[in-house]
Amino acid sequence: MKKLTKKDILKDTIKHIDIKKIDSTAIIDSMREMSFTSRETASATDIFMRMLKDKKCSI
Incomplete structure (x- = not known):
């Protein structure tokens, strides 16, 4: 198997998603039954x- 180079790894453009356009609740809820991570x-x-939700909490 050919060793990947930095050029090989970076040849494809990463596609980002707009997290404001999707509801990720279902996928996050399903993750509760998956691997430790x-x-x-x-x-x-x-x-x-x-x-x-905590008004006294600052993030």
Whole structure:
């Protein structure tokens, strides 16, 4: 197998998404039942949402 070079890796343009145009709730909720890292992402989302709702919390 050919070793990838920086040029190989960077040849494709990265496509970003506009997170304001999608509702990611379903995918984040489904992550609760996936691998450890996915569960931690869902847990972090829960914490972040609680922080947003807490008027005394500054982010």
